[in-house]
Amino acid sequence: MLHQITVILILITITTTVTSKSTIEPCSTTDTCTSLLGYTLYTDLKVSELASLFQIDPYNLLAINSIDMTSSPDVTSHILPSQLYVKIPVICSCVDGIRKAVNTHYKTRPSDTLSGIADSVYGGLVSSDQIREVNDVEEGGVLDVGMDLKVPLPCTCFNGTDNNLPAVYLSYVVRDVDTLAGIAARYNTTVTDVMTVNSLGNAAIEDGDILAVPLSACASNFPKYASDNGLSVPNGGYAITAGHCVECSCTPGSRLYCQPASLSVSCSSMQCKGSNLMLGNVTVQQSSAGCNVTSCGYGGFVNGTIITTLSSSLQPRCPGPQQVPPLTPPPTVVSPELGFAPAPSPFQLGGAPIGGLPGSVVPSTSSGIAFPPSANGPSGSVSGACTLANPLSTFSLAMALVLFVKVMIPFL
Numbered sequence: 504m505l506h507q508i509t510v511i512l513i514l515i516t517i518t519t520t521v522t523s524k525s526t527i528e529p530c531s532t533t534d535t536c537t538s539l540l541g542y543t544l545y546t547d548l549k550v551s552e553l554a555s556l557f558q559i560d561p562y563n564l565l566a567i568n569s570i571d572m573t574s575s576p577d578v579t580s581h582i583l584p585s586q587l588y589v590k591i592p593v594i595c596s597c598v599d600g601i602r603k604a605v606n607t608h609y610k611t612r613p614s615d616t617l618s619g620i621a622d623s624v625y626g627g628l629v630s631s632d633q634i635r636e637v638n639d640v641e642e643g644g645v646l647d648v649g650m651d652l653k654v655p656l657p658c659t660c661f662n663g664t665d666n667n668l669p670a671v672y673l674s675y676v677v678r679d680v681d682t683l684a685g686i687a688a689r690y691n692t693t694v695t696d697v698m699t700v701n702s703l704g705n706a707a708i709e710d711g712d713i714l715a716v717p718l719s720a721c722a723s724n725f726p727k728y729a730s731d732n733g734l735s736v737p738n739g740g741y742a743i744t745a746g747h748c749v750e751c752s753c754t755p756g757s758r759l760y761c762q763p764a765s766l767s768v769s770c771s772s773m774q775c776k777g778s779n780l781m782l783g784n785v786t787v788q789q790s791s792a793g794c795n796v797t798s799c800g801y802g803g804f805v806n807g808t809i810i811t812t813l814s815s816s817l818q819p820r821c822p823g824p825q826q827v828p829p830l831t832p833p834p835t836v837v838s839p840e841l842g843f844a845p846a847p848s849p850f851q852l853g854g855a856p857i858g859g860l861p862g863s864v865v866p867s868t869s870s871g872i873a874f875p876p877s878a879n880g881p882s883g884s885v886s887g888a889c890t891l892a893n894p895l896s897t898f899s900l901a902m903a904l905v906l907f908v909k910v911m912i913p914f915l
């Protein structure tokens with residue numbers, strides 16, 4: 504927890520009537536991590552449109568939300584319904600000493616306003632003042648059609664860990680119906696943990712605040728020179744890597760499990776050298792000494808080559824079949840039960856898959872037992888409150904008790 508407490512900034516802006524808070528992670532390195540944004544669709548959007556709104560890979564978007572990528576030949580043109588809540592994977596960088604996702608740009612359209620872009624299009628993940636600041640747009644200035652606006656988005660890495668276990672952080676925009684207990688339960692964490700991560704002095708949260716919520720994850724240990732070095736997959740989801748050839752998931756035992764992704768792309772060999780096993784295959788052989796488990800695992804994407812690693816171990820008992828997270832078809836409706844239950848009971852943790860559609864499709868390589876996705880969010884509308892604004896000055900407080908940063912917004 505130390506790094507989360509020592510690394511604290513407080514942003515203060517002058518002139519204010521409304522305050523929203525957002526957790527800021529100071530940083531000094533050039534490394535990046537994958538971080539997630541909790542986002543509610545403001546309108547019906549094709550998968551490809553949603554992906555281009557954030558400039559991310561559509562298949563990665565589907566994968567992280569455990570949506571079946573092979574359910575139709577052109578799943579990227581599937582229309583996702585307005586108000587659907589999804590997780591958006593973004594690259595979290597270190598910019599000017601703060602963790603931020605900076606790859607997103609927005610092209611203005613007729614009758615766009617900064618507050619419309621901030622509050623509606625990007626669901627309160629950014630404020631109009633932040634957009635104004637990074638783009639040097641004058642206050643009250645008119646937006647030309649076709650402007651290319653940078654959209655800075657909140658993210659945290661916290662070293663890819665939470666309580667020394669692998670974690671991926673989700674930036675969550677609080678709505679007025681939310682409670683800390685509800686959020687913690689929804690993401691299978693605890694109120695204490697969320698409070699510690701965000702350095703909250705008390706459990707009061709408000710509409711428009713942005714919290715960093717740790718999601719337990721499975722970390723990889725690919726070599727430094729692998730292009731997907733540092734891959735970490737949140738529990739219940741998938742990541743797609745190696746040029747869309749490999750999909751990795753986090754199994755219930757928190758083990759990273761990778762297998763071929765059945766998208767129609769051409770891929771380098773996925774056979775483990777010196778065996779007839781393919782990536783993801785596991786064989787078990789009962790012997791008097793125990794169970795000989797041989798598996799063909801994934802070791803990263805190096806120079807366009809899929810690295811496979813064959814490993815054998817003698818285990819006291821034979822493991823069951825690989826359990827991978829269930830995949831759901833692309834949602835077409837927003838399920839009402841994914842609504843605002845303030846604090847689901849432990850057994851509702853994870854809830855229904857996104858969109859609440861039944862009938863999971865498990866990849867053919869597994870005979871997996873269904874495993875609930877770790878986190879599904881609300882389906883309701885996003886608050887219109889905007890958040891971080893124009894940091895006119897920043898202070899680093901060594902001992903700060905508040906990671907949860909108070910920021911003030913001019914006129915609102």
Ligand SMILES: *[C@@H]1O[C@H](CO)[C@@H](O)[C@H](O)[C@H]1NC(C)=O
Nearest residue numbers: 504505506507661662663664
């Ligand atoms: C980050 O994590 C690594 C291991 O994953 C650990 O060695 C290192 O000390 C951590 N750094 C911080 C600042 O917590």
Ligand SMILES: *[C@@H]1O[C@H](CO)[C@@H](O)[C@H](O)[C@H]1NC(C)=O
Nearest residue numbers: 762763781782783784785868
């Ligand atoms: C090995 O993996 C391939 C590709 O995922 C799969 O088609 C095949 O059925 C698996 N074979 C065994 C023996 O598990």
Ligand SMILES: *[C@@H]1O[C@H](CO)[C@@H](O)[C@H](O)[C@H]1NC(C)=O
Nearest residue numbers: 788790795796797815816817
């Ligand atoms: C386990 O099986 C593999 C392949 O079947 C074999 O190469 C290896 O020597 C075996 N290991 C043990 C400890 O029996």
Ligand SMILES: *[C@@H]1O[C@H](CO)[C@@H](O)[C@H](O)[C@H]1NC(C)=O
Nearest residue numbers: 727728729804805806807808
């Ligand atoms: C990748 O390929 C280039 C050119 O073939 C080579 O110089 C480099 O050493 C390779 N890198 C790795 C990590 O194998």
Ligand SMILES: *[C@@H]1O[C@H](CO)[C@@H](O)[C@H](O)[C@H]1NC(C)=O
Nearest residue numbers: 691692738852853875876877
């Ligand atoms: C929730 O977290 C606990 C421990 O933190 C873990 O044992 C359990 O498997 C998790 N449940 C889900 C659905 O991820």
